[in-house]
Amino acid sequence: MKSIIITGGAGFIGSHVVRLFVSKYPEYKIINLDKLTYAGNLANLKDIEDKPNYKFVKIDICDFEGVLKLMQEEHVDGIIHLAAESHVDRSIKDPFTFAQTNVMGTLSLLQAAKAYWESLPEKYEGKRFYHISTDEVYGALELTHPEGIEPPFTTTASSSEHHLAYGDKFFLETTKYNPHSPYSASKASSDHFVRAFHDTYGMPVVITNCSNNYGPYQFPEKLIPLFINNIRYRKPLPVYGKGENVRDWLYVEDHARVIDVIFHEGKIADTYNIGGFNEWKNIDIIKVVIKTVDRLLGRKAKIVTDENGHQVEVPEDMDLITFVTDRAGHDLRYAIDSSKLQRELSWEPSLQFEEGIEKTVRWYLDNQEWLDNVTSGDYQKYYEKMYSNR
Ligand code: NAD
Numbered sequence: 477m478k479s480i481i482i483t484g485g486a487g488f489i490g491s492h493v494v495r496l497f498v499s500k501y502p503e504y505k506i507i508n509l510d511k512l513t514y515a516g517n518l519a520n521l522k523d524i525e526d527k528p529n530y531k532f533v534k535i536d537i538c539d540f541e542g543v544l545k546l547m548q549e550e551h552v553d554g555i556i557h558l559a560a561e562s563h564v565d566r567s568i569k570d571p572f573t574f575a576q577t578n579v580m581g582t583l584s585l586l587q588a589a590k591a592y593w594e595s596l597p598e599k600y601e602g603k604r605f606y607h608i609s610t611d612e613v614y615g616a617l618e619l620t621h622p623e624g625i626e627p628p629f630t631t632t633a634s635s636s637e638h639h640l641a642y643g644d645k646f647f648l649e650t651t652k653y654n655p656h657s658p659y660s661a662s663k664a665s666s667d668h669f670v671r672a673f674h675d676t677y678g679m680p681v682v683i684t685n686c687s688n689n690y691g692p693y694q695f696p697e698k699l700i701p702l703f704i705n706n707i708r709y710r711k712p713l714p715v716y717g718k719g720e721n722v723r724d725w726l727y728v729e730d731h732a733r734v735i736d737v738i739f740h741e742g743k744i745a746d747t748y749n750i751g752g753f754n755e756w757k758n759i760d761i762i763k764v765v766i767k768t769v770d771r772l773l774g775r776k777a778k779i780v781t782d783e784n785g786h787q788v789e790v791p792e793d794m795d796l797i798t799f800v801t802d803r804a805g806h807d808l809r810y811a812i813d814s815s816k817l818q819r820e821l822s823w824e825p826s827l828q829f830e831e832g833i834e835k836t837v838r839w840y841l842d843n844q845e846w847l848d849n850v851t852s853g854d855y856q857k858y859y860e861k862m863y864s865n866r
């Protein structure tokens with residue numbers, strides 16, 4: 477029987493990975509190791525918490541002794557490491573916490589895995605340390621085609637109505653690291669430690685760098701759930717700068733599915749980029765979110781005259797768009813080339829963007845209690861700190 481620790485399993489992506497592994501592999505023991513920071517929420521796993529192959533343990537990844545003891549007691553042979561501080565805006569205000577969790581926490585986890593696995597007769601045989609990272613470690617790409625061009629690639633996740641690339645270059649697995657934010661700098665550093673543990677001690681590691689995820693259970697500090705929540709309450713939608721920055725969006729369940737594939741079939745010491753070839757300027761994706769929320773809430777559209785004198789329908793909540801001061805060091809464009817993954821592991825996302833965004837908005841509107849719970853208390857203070865006088 478495999479015994480696997482998934483760190484950060486109570487967070488956004490981690491909860492989807494835990495759910496997939498617990499449901500798909502009844503013969504595995506899945507241990508969700510999470511500190512339950514503001515971003516960790518066991519309500520994300522209500523539907524699987526009673527399964528016999530699932531266990532939750534509240535530990536900080538920085539607690540080397542605690543992690544080592546858990547690995548010894550549970551005979552852990554695999555780690556899927558997602559626990560992290562993950563929000564760029566928070567990293568700008570408090571970089572220390574990001575270095576502590578993302579760098580020192582990853583190092584402590586690596587050290588615990590090394591100490592336990594090296595104590596076994598078979599050592600690293602049949603073991604795996606899978607580190608989940610981000611495309612943000614590569615820095616930012618130029619926006620050489622602001623109007624958009626036909627992209628050189630496509631996946632099933634690419635939007636059908638809006639399939640554009642905003643530059644000629646994409647992040648490859650070989651792209652030089654060039655992080656700009658304290659968040660991406662801390663993730664880059666953790667990636668280097670993971671590779672160093674392979675090169676120095678022979679630990680069987682694998683790393684993936686994924687683009688922006690969207691979907692259910694994302695904490696509403698990130699663009700899409702924050703905006704859905706604000707539209708629901710008709711609060712202003714704070715668009716940083718001109719809304720021209722580009723992100724490449726992937727539905728979270730597709731990320732979880734590929735994590736499963738790579739955990740089992742990815743090559744040791746290799747890196748895979750994960751993305752949907754689904755680039756959007758922030759302002760364009762925001763308009764899609766507004767349209768979808770308004771339609772699902774039955775809010776009326778307004779008739780206005782456009783710049784060509786034509787009468788057009790505009791969702792009434794478009795008025796909520798409010799341009800605010802840009803994020804410091806705001807990366808202009810992220811765009812992943814995930815063709816290595818398609819080629820080597822035959823991976824294709826399952827959901828097209830239009831379907832994914834509809835499912836996502838519907839989920840938040842159907843789960844208002846979840847949203848209300850996570851936006852009570854400290855969230856209000858966070859919102860004030862980040863957005864008042866911006
Ligand atoms: P999240 O912020 O939603 O969840 C992070 C989880 O880690 C929470 O459950 C939190 O309680 C836990 N955690 C934080 N510090 C911890 C500590 N010291 N010890 C134990 N647990 C701790 O994050 P997410 O968006 O689900 O991201 C998960 C991982 O995927 C991160 O490593 C992130 O860098 C990476 N990633 C995220 C995205 C994205 O779009 N969200 C894209 C690419 C990569």
Ligand code: TYD
Nearest residue numbers: 564688697698699700714715716721723758
């Ligand atoms: P975010 O969801 O924080 O992800 P990341 O910074 O990791 O890409 O932000 C996505 C994009 O949306 C990013 O370009 C910043 C922008 N953004 C806003 O314009 N307003 C907001 O309130 C937030 C949270 C993000």
